[in-house]
Amino acid sequence: MSFSRIAFTVTAFFLTTSALTHAEEGKFTASPGLQLYSLRSQFKLKGVSRTLDTVKSFGIQLVELAGTHEMPIPEFKKELESRGLKAVSAHYPYKRWQTEPDAVAQEAKELGLEYAGCAWADHKSPMDEAQAREIAATFNQAGAALAKVGIKFFYHLHGFEYQPWKKGETLADLIIQETNPEQVKFQMDTLWVVFPGQDPVKLLEKYPNRWDLMHLKDLKQGVATGSLSGQTDVNNDVTLGTGQMNWAAILATAQKVGVKYYFIEDESSSSESQIPKSVKFLQSIRW
Structure with missing residues (x-):
């Protein structure tokens, strides 16, 4: 074989190998949003306008609401829109879903939401x-009320639902199985899966058509897991990629099963400084 032939073969081999490696490599392709509860202290201290300026500075475009901070809905929408922020979803109290689901549905419609849900x-x-x-049953009622106005209901599991039920399943399984799959979706909060000792990847794979939204939240290294209290120190929320989560496996599986929206949620006292670092982590992660 001539030298030129050998050189061509070697070059072709490395080009092919490079192409395969690139094809197999995965990355996070979604545009991460922010659950605005992460900046609840800033909303109180700085007000709506300055806090939303901060959100925009993070490079965030999608947000999930936790109230409108005593501002009328039309005014709050204008504050969002003027900064290029789009509200995709919002959390509402469980009691309201029990007693006035139609009223909540109208508020969600006025806000222009795609999803409205419950966090506890x-x-x-x-x-x-x-x-x-x-x-x-309450969630089925909520889902039906929202369906009338073209919005989907979701529940954000919070950790206490993983009480044992039967045949190796938990009460979280019961809630998922007993709700209407077309009208009731779920939001996985990664911390509130790992902290109670569950596996995010297995849950995503078990119910691939139910997880429409995800909270990206990392649990501080060294914090014990297995508690079903649904509570932990907020400062156990750390910058994504520095805690206990296997982000490559979680995000690869979430994208595979079709999670639609991802929101960083950082409840710690350091959220304002940690959120930009979490955004950078999501831009850099590969698997």
């Missing part, structure tokens, strides 16, 4: 099967 189901600890079934 009121319950007596520990949650039992009867409570889980009551919660599922």
Whole structure:
């Protein structure tokens, strides 16, 4: 074989190998949003306008709401729109979903939301099967009310729902299985899966058509897991990529099963400084 032939073969081999490596490499392709509860202290101290300026400075375009901070909905929408921010979803109290789901649906419609949900189901600890079934019924009612105005309901599991149920399943399984899959979706908060000792990848794969939204939240190294309290020190929220989460596996699986929206949520006292670092991490992660 001539030298030129050998050189051509070697070059072709390395080009092919490079192309395969590039094709197999995965990355986070979504545009991460922010759950505005992360900046609740800033909203109180600085007000809506200055805090939303901060959100814009992070390079964030999508947001999830936790109220409008005592501002009328039309005014709050203008504040968002003037900064190129789009509200995709919002959390509302469980009691309102129980007592006035149609009123909540109208507020969500006025805000122009795609999703409206609940971040905490009121319950007596520990949650039992009867409570889980009551919660599922409330969510079905909420989903039906929102469907009338073209919005989907979602529930943000918070950790206490992983009480054992039957045959190796938990009350979280019961709630998911007893709710209407077309009208009731779920939001996975990665911290509130790992902290109670569950596996985000397995849950994503078990219910691939139910997880429409995700909270990206990392748990501080060294914090013990296995608690079903649904509570931990807010300063256990750390910059993405510095905690206990296997982000490559979680994000690869989330993208595979079709999670639509991802929101960074950082409840710590250092959220304003940590959020930009988390954004950079999501831009750089590869698998």
